[in-house]
Amino acid sequence: MNDSDTPIDQWWLAHLGNTLIWARLRVRPAGTAEVLDSDGNTLSYDSEDTARAQLFDAEFVAYDGLDEEDALARGFSLSEVQPPQASDDDALRGRMVQLLGGRA
Numbered sequence: 211m212n213d214s215d216t217p218i219d220q221w222w223l224a225h226l227g228n229t230l231i232w233a234r235l236r237v238r239p240a241g242t243a244e245v246l247d248s249d250g251n252t253l254s255y256d257s258e259d260t261a262r263a264q265l266f267d268a269e270f271v272a273y274d275g276l277d278e279e280d281a282l283a284r285g286f287s288l289s290e291v292q293p294p295q296a297s298d299d300d301a302l303r304g305r306m307v308q309l310l311g312g313r314a
Contacts, residue, residue, distance in 0.1 A: 215239050221273040221293035222265050225284050228310040232294055233270055234302075235261050250303035286310050 220235040234246040235258070243261035245253045255261040271280075273293060281288045294305035 222270040223273050223291075224268065224270045225286070228285070230286070230291060230308045230310065231270075232306045232308070233265060234293075235265065237261075246299060246302065246306070248306040250306070252299070 217239065218237040222233045222235060224231045231248045233248065235243060237243050237258045241257055243255045243258045245255070245261055245265065247253060255264065276288060278288050290310060294302055294308070296302035296305060
């Protein structure tokens with residue numbers, strides 16, 4: 211598999227009180243996209259733009275687009291959070307909702 215065959219992952223987050231809700235946007239080489247949501251569902255979209263629009267509608271923001279000031283305005287520091295990590299999507303599903311200062 212070469213670089214052009216590798217999907218591109220982008221992390222998005224929303225917050226409710228002291229809870230962060232993560233979503234992973236995966237852009238496929240063919241231009242289609244899928245979102246792994248906090249319920250463990252994988253939602254398919256015809257394009258990255260459509261997937262992004264759905265995330266924006268659900269009040270998610272791109273993690274890599276946040277700066278410290280934006281994060282603080284949302285009630286957390288970037289030094290407190292990072293996207294969830296796991297060896298596979300099944301293990302990742304349980305990490306998509308996080309309490310600030312701990313885990314949900």
